[in-house]
Amino acid sequence: QVQLVESGGGSVQAGGSLRLSCTASVSLDSINSMGWYRQVPGKGRDMVAVMDNGGRTNYADSVKGRFTVSRDNLKSSVSLQMNSLNSEDSGVYFCYANNAIMGFWGQGRQVTVSA
Numbered sequence: 001q002v003q004l005v006e007s008g009g010g011s012v013q014a015g016g017s018l019r020l021s022c023t024a025s026v027s028l029d030s031i032n033s034m035g036w037y038r039q040v041p042g043k044g045r046d047m048v049a050v051m052d053n054g055g056r057t058n059y060a061d062s063v064k065g066r067f068t069v070s071r072d073n074l075k076s077s078v079s080l081q082m083n084s085l086n087s088e089d090s091g092v093y094f095c096y097a098n099n100a101i102m103g104f105w106g107q108g109r110q111v112t113v114s115a
Contacts, residue, residue: 002026002104004095009109012085016113020080022095022106027076028053034078034097035069038089039108045094049080062088085113 003025012018024031035050035058049069050058057069068081078097082089090113095106 002031002097002099004097004104004106006093006095006106006109008079009093009111011112011114014086014113014115016085017081017083018085018111019082020093020095020109020111021077022079022097023075023077024097025076028071028073028078030099031097032099034071034095036078036080037094037096038091038111039094040091048093050096051078082111085111087113087115089113 004022006022008020009018031053033050033052036048037045038048039045048060048063049067051069051071066084071078090111092108093111094108097104
């Protein structure tokens with residue numbers, strides 16, 4: 001079982017920046033990939049940014065050039081730096097990690113961008 005503890009997020013005006021962090025209860029060496037998904041009311045969770053254990057990244061088209069996912073192996077954490085935020089970035093952001101057996105979700109962090 002992998003536990004994910006998230007921090008960061010909050011409220012900001014359009015054009016501002018926020019940062020999300022997620023710390024895993026295990027070494028990232030045992031994690032295949034780790035990243036962030038976003039959910040808005042009435043919809044499912046959409047991939048925002050993911051990094052695999054080789055350092056390869058994948059971003060949603062809507063966030064390319066504005067968001068950056070990074071990892072700190074010593075802290076077993078992954079962070080998401082979000083810049084130039086707009087109202088469409090609002091939602092609940094969930095940390096996700098998967099190993100060879102299954103996937104795990106964090107509890108979610110609210111991000112609200114006001115116009």
